[in-house]
Amino acid sequence: MDFSIAGILLLDGVTNGAVYALLGLATVLVFTVTRVIFIPQGEFVTYGALTLAMMQTGKTPGTVWLLLILAGVASLMEMTERWRHHGNTGRAVMAGLKTLAFPLAIALLSIWAASQQFPLWVQAALSAAIVAAFGPLVYRVAYQSLEAATPLVLLIVSVGVHFAMTGLGLLFFGAEGFRNPAFWDERFALGPVALGGQAVIIFGVSLALIVLLWLYFEKTLRGKALRATAVNRTGARLMGISTHASGQLTFLMAALIGGLSGLLIGPTTTVFYDSGFLIGLKGFVAAVIAGLSSYPGALVGALFVGIVEAFGAFWASAFKEVIVFTLVLPILLVRSLRSGHSDEDH
Amino acid sequence: MKRGLPIVLLALAVPVIALLPLPDFWIAQLNYIGLYALVSLGLVLLTGVGGLTSFGQAAFVGIGAYTTAWLTLNTGMSPWLTLFVGLALTAISALIVGVITLRMSGHYLPLATIAWGLSLYYLMGNLDALGKYDGLLGLKSLSIGGINLGQGRLFFVLCWAIVIASAVALLNLLDSRPGRAIRSLKGGTQMAEAMGINTFRYKVTIFFIAALFAAVAGWLLAHFQRTVNPSAFGLKMGIEYLFMTVVGGVGYVWGAIVGAGLVKLLDDWLQVALPALIGTSGSYEVIVFGVVLVLVLKYLPEGLWSVVARRFPKPDRVVDWADADDLPVRAKPQNGERVLVIDSIRKQFGGLVAVNDISFDIAAGQIVGLIGPNGAGKSTTFNLITGVLSKTSGRVTFRGEDVSALPSREISRKGMARTFQHVKLIADMTMLENVAMGAYTRGRSGVLSSMLRTNRAEERRLMKEAQRQLERIGMGNYLHEQVGNLAMGQQRLMEIARALCCDPALLLLDEPAAGLRHLEKQALAAVLRQLQGEGMSILLVEHDMDLVMDVCDQLVVMEFGTLLTRGTPAEVQANPAVRAAYLGTEH
Numbered sequence: 044m045d046f047s048i049a050g051i052l053l054l055d056g057v058t059n060g061a062v063y064a065l066l067g068l069a070t071v072l073v074f075t076v077t078r079v080i081f082i083p084q085g086e087f088v089t090y091g092a093l094t095l096a097m098m099q100t101g102k103t104p105g106t107v108w109l110l111l112i113l114a115g116v117a118s119l120m121e122m123t124e125r126w127r128h129h130g131n132t133g134r135a136v137m138a139g140l141k142t143l144a145f146p147l148a149i150a151l152l153s154i155w156a157a158s159q160q161f162p163l164w165v166q167a168a169l170s171a172a173i174v175a176a177f178g179p180l181v182y183r184v185a186y187q188s189l190e191a192a193t194p195l196v197l198l199i200v201s202v203g204v205h206f207a208m209t210g211l212g213l214l215f216f217g218a219e220g221f222r223n224p225a226f227w228d229e230r231f232a233l234g235p236v237a238l239g240g241q242a243v244i245i246f247g248v249s250l251a252l253i254v255l256l257w258l259y260f261e262k263t264l265r266g267k268a269l270r271a272t273a274v275n276r277t278g279a280r281l282m283g284i285s286t287h288a289s290g291q292l293t294f295l296m297a298a299l300i301g302g303l304s305g306l307l308i309g310p311t312t313t314v315f316y317d318s319g320f321l322i323g324l325k326g327f328v329a330a331v332i333a334g335l336s337s338y339p340g341a342l343v344g345a346l347f348v349g350i351v352e353a354f355g356a357f358w359a360s361a362f363k364e365v366i367v368f369t370l371v372l373p374i375l376l377v378r379s380l381r382s383g384h385s386d387e388d389h
Numbered sequence: 390m391k392r393g394l395p396i397v398l399l400a401l402a403v404p405v406i407a408l409l410p411l412p413d414f415w416i417a418q419l420n421y422i423g424l425y426a427l428v429s430l431g432l433v434l435l436t437g438v439g440g441l442t443s444f445g446q447a448a449f450v451g452i453g454a455y456t457t458a459w460l461t462l463n464t465g466m467s468p469w470l471t472l473f474v475g476l477a478l479t480a481i482s483a484l485i486v487g488v489i490t491l492r493m494s495g496h497y498l499p500l501a502t503i504a505w506g507l508s509l510y511y512l513m514g515n516l517d518a519l520g521k522y523d524g525l526l527g528l529k530s531l532s533i534g535g536i537n538l539g540q541g542r543l544f545f546v547l548c549w550a551i552v553i554a555s556a557v558a559l560l561n562l563l564d565s566r567p568g569r570a571i572r573s574l575k576g577g578t579q580m581a582e583a584m585g586i587n588t589f590r591y592k593v594t595i596f597f598i599a600a601l602f603a604a605v606a607g608w609l610l611a612h613f614q615r616t617v618n619p620s621a622f623g624l625k626m627g628i629e630y631l632f633m634t635v636v637g638g639v640g641y642v643w644g645a646i647v648g649a650g651l652v653k654l655l656d657d658w659l660q661v662a663l664p665a666l667i668g669t670s671g672s673y674e675v676i677v678f679g680v681v682l683v684l685v686l687k688y689l690p691e692g693l694w695s696v697v698a699r700r701f702p703k704p705d706r707v708v709d710w711a712d713a714d715d716l717p718v719r720a721k722p723q724n725g726e727r728v729l730v731i732d733s734i735r736k737q738f739g740g741l742v743a744v745n746d747i748s749f750d751i752a753a754g755q756i757v758g759l760i761g762p763n764g765a766g767k768s769t770t771f772n773l774i775t776g777v778l779s780k781t782s783g784r785v786t787f788r789g790e791d792v793s794a795l796p797s798r799e800i801s802r803k804g805m806a807r808t809f810q811h812v813k814l815i816a817d818m819t820m821l822e823n824v825a826m827g828a829y830t831r832g833r834s835g836v837l838s839s840m841l842r843t844n845r846a847e848e849r850r851l852m853k854e855a856q857r858q859l860e861r862i863g864m865g866n867y868l869h870e871q872v873g874n875l876a877m878g879q880q881r882l883m884e885i886a887r888a889l890c891c892d893p894a895l896l897l898l899d900e901p902a903a904g905l906r907h908l909e910k911q912a913l914a915a916v917l918r919q920l921q922g923e924g925m926s927i928l929l930v931e932h933d934m935d936l937v938m939d940v941c942d943q944l945v946v947m948e949f950g951t952l953l954t955r956g957t958p959a960e961v962q963a964n965p966a967v968r969a970a971y972l973g974t975e976h
Contacts, residue, residue: 080496082503185683194496195442196690199635200683202444202628207679213671324507331500361515364507371504375497376489 047235052353058242058311059325060349061249065304066326067333067341068256069297074335075273076293078194079186082201085323086208087174087301089316092309093212094170094302096221103157105215106173107150110180114146117183142183146176163226171302178298179291186294190276190286205320212316220318223309245307252300253342269293325352325367332374395643396557403549407542416545418657420613422650423548427606429634429645430555431599436631437639438563439595440575444627445486445502448509449600451622452479453607455513458525458617468531472608476601483600487593498596506624513619524618531612540613548609555602556642558840563642565839566832566851569822571595573815579777580813584891585801585830594836603630625675629656632678636685638692647694652678705869706821710849710856716831718892719804721924722753722788728895728926729805734773734783736766743769745950746783751895751943756917756927758937758958761947762970767930768810770947771899774928775807776800788894802830806893808884810900810930816873820864820883823872825855827890858886861919863912877904882913895926902933914940938962946970 066084073081090106097104122139126132149172156169185204189197227240260266272279272289280286301323305314308322329348333340348367355366406419428446436442456475460466466474486505490497514522531538531547538544562568570591573581578588611617620626629652637648659674667673685692722728733746744766751757759767772778774785776797784793792800801807806827814823828851834844859865862882867875872883881901888896902910910933917927917940931937937944938958946953946961948970954961961967 080500188687192686193440195436195440195499196686198496198499199442199631200686202631203679203682203686205679206628206675206682210673210676210679214667214673214676217669218671321507324503327500328504331497335496362511364511365515366508368504368508368511371501372486372489375493375501379489379492379497 048357050234050236052357053350054236054238054242056350056353057346058245058349059308059352060346061245062304062308062322063326063329063348064342064345065249065252065300065307066323067329067345068253068338069300070327070330071333071335071338071341072256073293073297074330076269077182077186077190077197077290079197080194080201080335081297082198082323082327083181083205083208084297084301084326085319085321086205086212087177087298087319088305088308088322089212089216089314089319090177090208091170091174091302091305092223092314092318093216093221093305093316094173095167095223095306095309096314097216098153098157098166098170099163099223101158101160103154104170104173106177107153107157109211109215110146110173110176111150113177113180113184114143114150117180118142120184142180146180149173149176163224167226167306171299171306174302174305175295175299178294178296181298182291182294187287187290190290209317209320212319216316218316220313220315221309222313223306225310241307241310245311248303248307252303253338256296256338265292321364325349328367328371328374331371334378396553396560399549399556399646400553403546403553407546413541416541418653420540420545420548422646422653423545423552424606424610424613425630425633425649425653426552426646427555427609428603428630429637429649430552430559430642431602432631432634433639433642433645434559434562434571434595435599436634437641437644438575439571439592441491441592441596442499442631443502443596443599444499444624444631445506445509446599446603446630447622447624447627448502448506449479449483449603450607450610450626451509451513451617451619452482453604454611454617454622455519455525455607457608458528458611459519461528462525468529468608468612472605475604475608479600479604480597483597484593487596491589491592491596502627503624506622506627510619510623513622520618522619524616526616528611528615528617530615531609540615544613548613551605551609552646555605556646559642561842562836562839565844565848566825566829566834567591567594567836567839569815569818569826570829572818573826576813576815579797580809581826582796582798583775583777583801583807583809584826584887585798586826587798598836629678632682634692635682636692638694638698640691641694641698643697644692644694648692651693706819706852708852708856708868710853713846713849713853716828716850716854716892719894722894722926724753724924726753726788727751728753728755728788729774729928730784730786731774732784732786734770734785735781736769736773736778737781742950744773745952747945747947747950747952749945749952749955751926751928753894753926754921754924755943756921756929756941758929758931758941758944759947760931760934760937760944760961761953764949765947766950767947768899769950771807771810771897771928771930775805775897801891804892804894805897806888806891806895807897808881808888808899808901812877812880812884814872814880814883816871818872819869820859820872820875821852821855821868823883824859824886824890825851827858827887828854828892831890831892854890855886858889859883861889862886862916863909878906878909881905882909885913885916889920893925895928896920897928897930899930900932901929902931902936910936 069084070081073079094104094106118139121142122135125138126135153169153173185200189200225241226244229240231238260270268284269289272284272286276286325348329345330341332344351370352363352367355363428450432446453475456478457468457471460471460474461468486501490501513519538547570581570586574588574591581588633648633652634645636651638644656674659677663673664670727750729751731747731749733748734744735746736744747770761767773780776795780793787803787805832847832851834847838844856868859868862885864882872880881904885901902913905913914936941958944958944961945955946967953966953970954964
């Protein structure tokens, strides 16, 4: 291996690492606020990439229909729950419509836009919006009534959601893989290494998102409310912060981050209906490195995972997944030795 | 329902089914169900009972299967030997994963098993020696003494004999000294550790047992299918095993078998029905599985078997220990011995000094009351003495030994027993079983002897002791009651009986009278005096001043983490500083 190969691998690793970082951040975000270990994070990546791919072909993406179905279910659940609670039909219907409104608007817009052959970036923005709309609905349908359950139960629910979302991905996108066109074809020479425009976009978007997240949590009241929910749910509720709303907001952000990651990664690799799982899990490894609690830790961890993967692929390409996922064990060992006893009561 | 009835029915059903003229297809189905049930049984122990979980059971199945496949094909070893090689390899990997992750909070084990399952899957799929994704072909069937067990009825009998034996072993284990320790894991580790139980070791143990069950299933599967390939051992299958267990009833041994059966049949049906419905082939069944999993967790979190179990409540335990030997007792402190010496212990939480250099001591046969207004640091002091919390500084000497740095389970073993301010109990165990946990350190039977039921003599001694302590505390009528159904006061008394089961020299009671009625309080005072008469020392945190003034020889008064005063009840009552602390100063 000479210097230029190392440079290429490093760049490759950092590029992928930037995407894993986003997914790792989303994982940490969801876990700290809701205690949900969100395995299906990767499915949002797939949905994002494939929704755009469908739009490119001028068809209405299957995710739109799925979104409508899910929104219908969520709004029915919201309606019955409100009705049982208050017995007021008018308010129940209003609550149901409120749940339905945003997804319905996005779905209708997408159906209209799908046949219009809009420029790439418009389609990308729509795809991100569609995927983002899934977040609160998934939370509403699968998790909301289990908010008080143990992390273990929530984890098993996550696995169920992952199964369902993968299967639905197959149903709505088919088994065929897609590779999206690059957002920016420019190439820059950095010595022996060529930096692609897509990589620049990946860095830029990742960095921007990380800064936005930081600003959100540090500077806005809503962000502080989410952090409060993360620290103490009961306390947050007593302060008038709704855990339902916090959960849905968190999932909205996670889904948006997932969808954007899918858009970013779409032009660099062929995405199949089940590709998201592995991509998401690598973000996961990054989050585990950070102990599921530290945002900067997840960022560093993600870059590390990306680089290990790139070099692993070069030296032993068949075993690159083995290397990346076995990495978790020594990392956990170090964490376990460092943390000592952390016996906690549930 | 008699405890043994399902076992007997199942054991009878196996030969009958083997002799019935069922089509071979159904025998094969039942064989698969048996194999899956075996893996699920491990998950019942791990997830349902122990509150931990693993998505990597399929990987352990894979280790068992690939070990026997590779060894029998390449070295010609007998499958009956390769079984043990497979078990050994599984044991090693389970220990590594378990020891690394189980010291940390509960969700790291499932995460590690996901990663572990994935990397093992890709390893199996990429190693030339293991035939890459094609796997290994041409394995021999199992045979015993020249009789080929094949793939049909004989294999069915072997497979289900193993399933039934495993189920019985698990049921035996759960109803034993180590079993009670395992059942305590789910509710947090503090109480179990205070009873002298090494909870970390038990967590590793149940993960280990679950992995071995999976490895046996893998070994059977390899010789049943006569080929192995990675697809049966991937993460999807690992998740499916958990799915079976959750659907069947994650807390029930029989739930594992029901779940395995249902999921296998549903899986087969959906794999045909869904593609036909949708019009293209593909594994759409995962959609249904995912949705069903979420629905079950929402609406029937205990699984299908819970419906059956609710209909047939467990019969009371047969009291057969009247003639059992008493447990050995430790030498009690002599009159005048200083049992506990506390030398300026201190606890700081960040900038807050919760306990500020407290010192006092307790002599043999003395009842000392630790009193003070709410938030004075009494319970924290308790936790410092018993090793539940670590001290910032200071020294605790118990019966002449420095126990400052010991964890709570070691301190408990030395004869210091406690109750908790917020009762800590295992709601789905009976009074008797809960109290028997206190005697944990006085028994020694392990997991294996419990599974084989060679622990009966010791069990009878433990139960006899538990009953004795319950009767002593006036709870002799509630031996078989589920603790979760009892009133708060009764639960507190149960905690005292449990602490007494430790055969302590020093008893620490944290608000024992809270929630007791007047007569019960009088009875409690009588018990405390009786214990005192037997030479036991008692440290009491209590808000009921009548009780405190009545039974205590000495009082230690705390306020805002510091020692306000100490003395006899009369002295303390007369002390103006104490009045000020409780009632405010007079102006």
